[in-house]
Amino acid sequence: MRRRLAILVATTTSLVLVAFLVPLALLIRSFAEDRAVHAATVEAQSLIWMVANTDTAELQRGLRTQGLAEQPVSIYLPDGTVVGEQTPPTRAVELAMRGQSLAAETPEGREILFATVDADGQTAVIRTLVTTEAMSGGVVRSWLILALLGVVLMAVSVLVSDRLAHSLVRPTRRLADVSHRLAGGELDARATPEGPEELRDVAGGLNHLAGRIKELLREERETVADLSHRLRTPLTSMKLEAESLSDPADARRIGASVAELERAVSEIIGDARRRAVETGAHAVPVLCDAAAVVRDRVQFWSVLAEDTERPVELDLALGPVLVALPESDLAACVDALLGNIFAHTPDGSAFAVRLLAWPTGGARLVVADAGPGFAGLIDGHTGPLRRGASGAGSTGLGLDIARRTATASGGTVRLGASEWGGAQITLDLGAPKELSPGQNG
Template identity: 30%
Template sequence: MRKRVVRVALTAALVAVALLAVPLAVALRSSFYAGQRDTLERAALAAAVRVSPDYATGDPVELPHAPAGGRLGLYDPQQRLRAGSGPLAGDIPIRRALAGEVIRERSGSDLVAAVPVSHAERVIGVVRASSPADAVRDRVLAAWAVLLGVAVFALAVAVLVARRQARMLAAPLEDLSRHCRAVADGDLGARAAPSSVAEIDQVARTHNTMLHSLSELLRRERDFSTNASHQLRTPLTGLQLALEAGLAQNDDALLRPVLAEALDTTHRLHRTVEEVLRLSRSPERPRPAAGDTAVAELLREAEERWHGLFAADGRRLECGTRDAPRDARVPGGPVGEVLGILLDNARVHGRGTARVGVRDLDDALAFDVSDEGAVEGEPAHLFGRGHTGQSDGTGIGLALARDLAVSLGGRLSLTSRAPATFTLLIPVHRAGSWTRPPAGE
């Protein structure tokens, strides 16, 4: 910005100097030449009044001094030099002056003023005053040099003033840019300081107000998720304990499976709450240290959980447990949550048979969840929070699944629109290739 301000100021100064200096230079040149012609004319007039009509009969003529560096002479009607100095034979200005006119023009390399001498209404001679045109030209060049020096000085002053103004304008903007970078790096407490420029101060105040509102919004959202997760954990723990006690004390063959399923549901809900709490507490979402669940076991759990729901809708669920690598382990909690969200999405929005497959990519695993339906609309909007295909939906599921995938160091994407296929790609740990660090490290 500083360079741009200096360039703009220098351009404006150049235009102003050019608009002022060029006409002034032309005016100076015209003034010097006109002044020299006036000087010559005055000298010729002063000599003409001293010429006696008897000079033609031999009466001597006393002419005044010629202009500095010039010549002054008297010529008779035959254009012969009778007194003073000048060319011996008359030239064009003398011939024209014999007609009774005062002549001011250039003759060769001289500036000439020719004044007729009259007596009894007739011209009896001509006084010619001249000076070299080069002398006037040198004076003009000297004046132009002074004018150029003044223009250069004015431009130098303009550059200095522009640089100072550029520093005054750029410093607050640079400070505001540093605060914006600090905010982008996660420092929501950064605030822009006031400056001496009212317009920049207005931008800074707007920035600070926006940042304050954003900080408050984020704080309220994080507090809500933290409070909600904390408050849910206590009743969930109590419900788990009650179900475990009921399962231990009840021998009813019909009731025990129901209690066992309810206990598993509370365990899954507890893990979901923990994952939501972890995401709300960790804006940078660090990757978990290592996997803790075998892929085949994770797929069996998903099949057991979702098989009944799909069957109730008259649909099939196929999980490719046979293709799951036996030496790969993944974080069971977050990966199970993502698969659950994708299967629920397939159950609600898809149709036909739903399938869960696994592809081994050496250092990563790709979980493919597909059905026989098709995805409508723009794929980029699917993972936007609040986007939903139903009027009673919340549009949170796929956005939460994407956030969970990112927290694992992986990604979630739509790999096929028809049939609808979502792919979860995450890094994995092979059995025997990772050792859990000792406690405390």
């Protein structure tokens, strides 16, 4: 911004200087010419009386004694005698001999001619030559002074504009720094109102926004706390109802489902609290063993798969396979993908879960099924990756959870077709940043 303002001011100043100095330079040249011509004219006119009242010999003596040496002067007498500067008559002299005073341009400069009457009553011509050097005397020096003045004015204008730009850029950068700190979770960051009135208004608005964000997060924490209390009661009731069932197998199965639901609710509440109070500036890097998490979640869903007669293929890399995700986030992602399989494929459809560890860190998680697959799949990307979009009448949140999980780890997600012709979701999960390549085995 400072550079742009300096360039703008320099351009504007240069245009103003050109519009002012160029006419002034031309005026100086014209003034110098007029001054030299006027001096030569006065000098030549001073000889008219001498030519009209003296003879040739006295005229020659008079020119020598007066010392008129500003410009070369020649007096052409009617008998062809030339007194003073011995210059052959020009066409302008011949014209002036007819009784006409005039000025004429020559390659050497400008000649001034006056026709007068000598002592014998005949026409004589007084000629003086104003050379080009005489007409331009002092012009170059004046132009150099003007050029120096223009450079000084340009430098002063650029310096002043730079100082002005600095007074604008400094508070702007401080506002940007405060906004970055707020985006990083440092909610106590505040901007100091400074600079022009507009920037002070922006600083006030940014401080108000920061206070509002902090207030909303406080309300969110309170809401999460209330939610935890509200959910604990029905979960406890469901657990007691499950324990009262007459069939022990049903009681164990429903009790395990309730316990899993309680665990999921607890993790959701804990995650909401963590994000509500997390500042970001002191965030601790998170990681988990993807092999252990995937194995645990597949074992959980295997019970339901057995009830619905779904073949399950599990291919896991030897652990630990460390990825840059909390255990709860990866577990929620696997649950969402496997839950989609049970919700959107017919009973008896097979599915497979594969986990491949990368030598440089991170892993690739592939979940494939033998269901109907994705509709409108083009080059590995399709609408279901957008939150709330689904081609099967669902909420579309499952694949969005997978996308956000992969992105949070520094990886990517792709959709494709499985070997059975169904859907295949491939997640590339990034390695924890504090691990060196190959450290995760």
